[in-house]
Amino acid sequence: MKPERETMSTSELISKITELEGQIVKLTKQTKSDVSKLKTQQNRADEAVNDLKVIQQQLLQQEKLASLGQLTAGIAHEIKNPLNFVNNFSELSMDFIQEIEEELEKLNDSTEKENILELLSDVKSNLHKIKHHGSRADSIVKSMLMHSRGGTGTMDPTNLNDLIREYVNLAFHGMRANKNPINVDIRLDLDESLSKININAEDFSRVILNLSKNAFDAMRDKIAVKGSAYKSILAVRTKDLGDKVLIVVEDNGPGVPDEIRDKLLIPFFTTKKGTEGTGLGLSITHEIIKTHEGSLEIESELDQFTRFKITLPKTTT
Amino acid sequence: MKILFVDDERDVEALFRQKFRKEIKSGELELSFAFSGDEALDLLGTENPPKFVYVFSDINMPGMSGLDLLEKIKGKFPQIKVSMISAYGDTENYNKAINSGAQGFFTKPVDFEKLRNEIKEISRA
Ligand SMILES: Nc1ncnc2c1ncn2[C@@H]1O[C@H](COP(=O)(O)OP(=O)(O)OP(=O)(O)O)[C@@H](O)[C@H]1O
Numbered sequence: 001m002k003p004e005r006e007t008m009s010t011s012e013l014i015s016k017i018t019e020l021e022g023q024i025v026k027l028t029k030q031t032k033s034d035v036s037k038l039k040t041q042q043n044r045a046d047e048a049v050n051d052l053k054v055i056q057q058q059l060l061q062q063e064k065l066a067s068l069g070q071l072t073a074g075i076a077h078e079i080k081n082p083l084n085f086v087n088n089f090s091e092l093s094m095d096f097i098q099e100i101e102e103e104l105e106k107l108n109d110s111t112e113k114e115n116i117l118e119l120l121s122d123v124k125s126n127l128h129k130i131k132h133h134g135s136r137a138d139s140i141v142k143s144m145l146m147h148s149r150g151g152t153g154t155m156d157p158t159n160l161n162d163l164i165r166e167y168v169n170l171a172f173h174g175m176r177a178n179k180n181p182i183n184v185d186i187r188l189d190l191d192e193s194l195s196k197i198n199i200n201a202e203d204f205s206r207v208i209l210n211l212s213k214n215a216f217d218a219m220r221d222k223i224a225v226k227g228s229a230y231k232s233i234l235a236v237r238t239k240d241l242g243d244k245v246l247i248v249v250e251d252n253g254p255g256v257p258d259e260i261r262d263k264l265l266i267p268f269f270t271t272k273k274g275t276e277g278t279g280l281g282l283s284i285t286h287e288i289i290k291t292h293e294g295s296l297e298i299e300s301e302l303d304q305f306t307r308f309k310i311t312l313p314k315t316t317t
Numbered sequence: 318m319k320i321l322f323v324d325d326e327r328d329v330e331a332l333f334r335q336k337f338r339k340e341i342k343s344g345e346l347e348l349s350f351a352f353s354g355d356e357a358l359d360l361l362g363t364e365n366p367p368k369f370v371y372v373f374s375d376i377n378m379p380g381m382s383g384l385d386l387l388e389k390i391k392g393k394f395p396q397i398k399v400s401m402i403s404a405y406g407d408t409e410n411y412n413k414a415i416n417s418g419a420q421g422f423f424t425k426p427v428d429f430e431k432l433r434n435e436i437k438e439i440s441r442a
């Protein structure tokens with residue numbers, strides 16, 4: 001027989017158990033705190049990994065955009081030259097047909113003459129179509145180039161107020177002539193003491209057109225929600241700041257939600273459906289302002305206003 | 318008045334001949350075309366002094382660029398006026414051209430009215 005285990009007295013047993021219990025409690029506490037320490041550390045690590053992922057995404061995005069930009073610039077240029085020929089030759093041929101028609105008018109009337117004039121009129125209308133679609137393609141190519149190179153042409157002394165008057169007006173009439181026109185109260189408050197500043201007028205007119213068009217689109221959305229009680233206003237101001245010029249384009253539309261505020265300048269970012277927006281307007285705008293060594297600020301309050309503030313130095317190189 | 322156009326795109330010849338049809342017919346203008354910088358210099362070198370009054374050159378061409386051609390012409394025949402016609406209307410090209418003595422700078426697509434006025438002004442002077 002095996003020797004019996006040494007027997008303990010009941011009191012001895014109880015104290016042993018209490019001691020063990022204490023140890024267990026202590027160990028559990030220790031483990032718990034270790035686990036929570038580990039957890040916070042793991043959380044920190046997770047956060048860092050997440051941050052890294054976001055940065056990596058951004059870098060990837062930038063790299064993609066940079067190479068996309070180079071690619072589009074290359075393609076756009078290769079397309080531009082043949083496109084110029086298409087446009088030039090179609091225009092020339094339209095002029096020639098005009099001349100032919102004038103010469104034909106000098107001839108006696110006959111069924112042959114009638115027939116020739118009819119055919120010429122068809123050819124002329126075809127040439128118009130070629131020219132029209134050629135110009136369409138040309139403006140797309142131009143925006144692509146503008147985008148990847150950030151502006152073309154030279155900086156010339158320009159009356160900024162005149163340019164703003166002209167292009168806000170143009171944007172307004174363009175909007176009125178297109179589908180879903182809206183009523184807008186246009187308020188220009190232009191600092192007439194402003195002297196001419198060096199800008200690329202063609203590029204800068206795009207800035208005014210883009211910002212005005214965006215404002216009209218945004219206010220149209222608000223009208224759809226609020227109905228006729230809401231009166232849409234587009235206000236454009238200029239102000240002489242001494243060595244700088246401030247240009248403000250402000251609408252009292254729906255405003256820009258915080259979640260997308262940071263995304264507005266990203267190429268191809270749009271909230272517009274289908275073919276209504278390319279999402280290039282603001283990124284081109286930003287690009288042009290940068291080539292003018294200026295800055296763009298966006299302020300907005302939901303349901304109240306959206307304000308684009310452009311600051312341009314008076315002396316651009 | 319003799320004018321030389323330099324461009325690596327051959328269709329430029331048909332385009333300009335048609336655009337200036339009336340002026341060519343009336344004998345007001347005589348147009349020549351070269352399709353590279355070397356060809357242009359050869360053409361200018363055949364007469365001494367060359368009868369050409371004005372050269373319009375593209376910038377982006379394989380081989381000698383329009384800006385190189387500009388410098389060569391200005392070195393050899395300073396009396397000939399040279400303007401650039403380029404699809405690249407950026408300030409860098411513009412400044413280079415003007416600093417090398419270019420008379421003017423036209424961007425593509427060419428504004429023919431502007432070009433016509435420029436030529437008229439020169440023929441009047
Ligand atoms: N004035 C504004 N008010 C409210 N949201 C605006 C305003 N301007 C721009 N946005 C928002 O910014 C987005 C990007 O504008 P952007 O001009 O770059 O492209 P788009 O207008 O959508 O397209 P496109 O310019 O080709 O018409 C718009 O889709 C819109 O959501």
Ligand SMILES: [Mg+2]
Nearest residue numbers: 210214281282
């Ligand atoms: Mg837009």
Ligand SMILES: [Mg+2]
Nearest residue numbers: 325375377378
């Ligand atoms: Mg070329």
